[in-house]
Amino acid sequence: MNNNTSVYMENQVEMEEKTRLINQVLELQHTLEDLSARVDAVKEENLKLKSENQVLGQYIENLMSASSVFQTTDNKSKRK
Numbered sequence: 001m002n003n004n005t006s007v008y009m010e011n012q013v014e015m016e017e018k019t020r021l022i023n024q025v026l027e028l029q030h031t032l033e034d035l036s037a038r039v040d041a042v043k044e045e046n047l048k049l050k051s052e053n054q055v056l057g058q059y060i061e062n063l064m065s066a067s068s069v070f071q072t073t074d075n076k077s078k079r080k
Helices: 003-066 076-080
Strands: none
Touching: none
16 A cells, blocks of 8 residues: 555544544433433422422321311320
């Protein structure tokens, strides 16, 4: 092989490697974007569930305070 062919081959290999690396970087960027979107969705769902949990907790407390089953009485405390 002459010198020009050798240089051309080296340039070709270098270009292929750069192209491969660029494609890999782009793929990783897309993966990061997807993961970031997923994290945002999970955070939003978490906030929603926390809010629902608070509402249910308050509802249960209200039911318990309104029910005589959960009320302490003097008879029960005297038996202990």
